[in-house]
Amino acid sequence: MTSETYRGAGPASEPETAAMVNFMAAHDFQTALSVHTYSNLWLAPWGFETALPPGWDDIDEVGTLATEVNGYPQGPASTLLYLANGTTLDHDLGTHGTLCWTPEIGSQADGFWPSQDRIVPLAEDNLLAFYRTALAGGAWVRAAGVATSDAGDGDGSFEPGEVVEIDVLLRNSGTVASGIVDLFLSTASPFASVTGPIASSPPVAPFSDGQSGTPLALTIAPGTPPGTVIEFTVTRTYGGWSQDVSAELVAGERVVIAGFDFEDGSDQGWGLGNPNDASTGEWTRVDPRGTAAQPEDDHTAAPGTRCWVTGQGSPGGSLGENDVDDGTTTLVSPVFDLSNGVAPQVRYWRWYSNDEGSNANDVFEVYLSGDGGSSWVLAELLGPGHPEASGGWFEATLDVDSLLVPTSQMRLRFVASDLGAGSIVEAAIDDVEASYFEVPVCAPPMNYCGTSPNSAGPGAVMSSSGNTDVADGAFTLLASGAIPSQFGLFFYGPDQGTLPIGNGVICIGGAFHRLPVETIDAGGAASHLVDFGNLPNGGDIVNGDTFRFQFWYRDPAVGAGFNFSDGLEVQFCAD
Secondary structure, eight states, rough: OOOTOOOOOOOSHHHHHHHHHHHHHOOOOOOEEEOOOOSSSEEESSSSSOOTTTTTHHHHHHHHHHHHHOOEEEEEEEHTTOOOSSHHHHHHHHOOOOEEEEEEOSSSTTTOOHHHHHHHHHHHHHHHHHHHHTTTTTTOEEEEEEEEOOSSSSSSSBBOOOOEEEEEEEEESSSSOOEEEEEEOOOOOEEEEEEEEEEEEEOOOOOOEEOOOOEEEEEEEETOOOOOEEEEEEEEEETTTTEEEEEEEOOOOOOOOEEOOOOOOOOOEEEEEEEEOOOOOOOEEEEOOOOOOSOOSSSSOOOOOOOOOOOOOOOTTTTTSSSSSSSEEEEEOOOOOTEEEEEEEEEEEEEEEEESSOEEEEEEEEEEESSTTOOEEEEEEEEETTTTTBBBBBEEEEEEGGTTTOSSSSSEEEEEOOSSSSSOOOOEEEEEEEEEEEEEOOOOOOEESSSOOOOTOOEEEEEEOOOOOOOOOOEEEEESSSSSOOOOEEEEEEEEEEETTTTTTEEEEEEEEEEEEEEOOTTEEEEEEOOTSSOTTOOOOOOOEEEEEEEEEEEESSSSSEEEEEEEEEEEOOO
16 A cells, blocks of 8 residues: 555654654754755745744745845745745754755746756756855854945035945845954046955845945045946955845935925915826815825925825824725926936826725826927836835936936826725825936136247147037147247146246146147148047046146247246046
């Protein structure tokens, strides 16, 4: 007689089961996997009952990290698959406290015995999941993210010349406390230098958060153009294992070109749009009366009180007295201009609730328009089960460049609906802000200092042609009125000066840099196309810099035998 569910004469009475029980008892396993086929599932304890086991948060954390890479659903075997007692994972956790899982590897098409050509792909699908489970058996300190802060003037913007401090957010997703964790900062950006390259974190307890003790730091180069994206990498090393976390910051100071806290005496161009056919819950700008679904207070700091909400109920009114019902209500912004800046953003604070009633089946939609509202692009959607669809103020940021081309005819709209089976729908909007980094306007090159007469006439004069945007590489220095068929060279420096020498005046102050020798043509003119990628040591030029240029040339017919042009002040930037 045979049976698929035969338990044996008593606990661990069968030799195969006894061998496994003895094997587990002989080792102090922190994590374990009992690998099965099939179903593409990652099963956790308990199997014998639907209650969550002790330490479920830790089990869930490691299981979630493992299944990030294979996409398997993960959870207790009793609820994800079926009730089953006497399992390896229940014994391992219940008897030894081992965090353990049963991966059911392979789809229904693979079955219990996958074909030979599926073995390697299935192993590859689960390799990193297995690896992460093994790491959790010790101290598994992960760099969960980075946070940047302005260590310069403290205004929150990362401006040229300022220091940016970088804190690393650490998480020990392992069962053992860590030792000291080392952190290293690097960047390949020409617009920043690492000034605090190394930091260490104190030990991090199991399944706990930690942070770098001393912030890492980089300094933004003077002259960095506003809107420049500076990428950097933090490398975390511990126990012979390294992890790189890449992040970025944007240099410059954001300029708010449209801001609304809705405290003004008027609606400032905001109002109802289409569609707007809900029977109740129409958008209105008020000091809200709170319910379980609607805020009691706006988001603006005191003394602010007003925001836009979907309907205002009576004092002490019921939950669904004036929520959105039987249709849609739409709030539309006035037109604002995002066409003149870099990296435009729209930020706002929103409140959305759709889980207070028996049905949670509606959505909250946010749209952006670049043609004044003739057409719209969906920018954000909060549907049933969204973690921010249960009320509460949440900040949202829209990267405009990723949605549409910024224009002077931007508009924003917020749409709340009750379109399925009746549900409690409430929404609110406050503190809307549109901003960008200003593009610097390049001043035209400017002559200064004056020239000195030479043997051919009143003297040499500087000028230029082409674009002062370094990225274009099309900037040419020109000199006219010099001595024909002689030699000369252009040179430059950071400051103005007045130093008489030879037959003229050096109009440049500070350390200066010489460019290659040029032959003056028969008309007394010389030119040099500036190669920004091949400048003298220490003489680099980037957008945002201002330099002074001058031309030295031979004039053997008079005096000291050499002379200078006037000076030319040039601001380099993307115009």
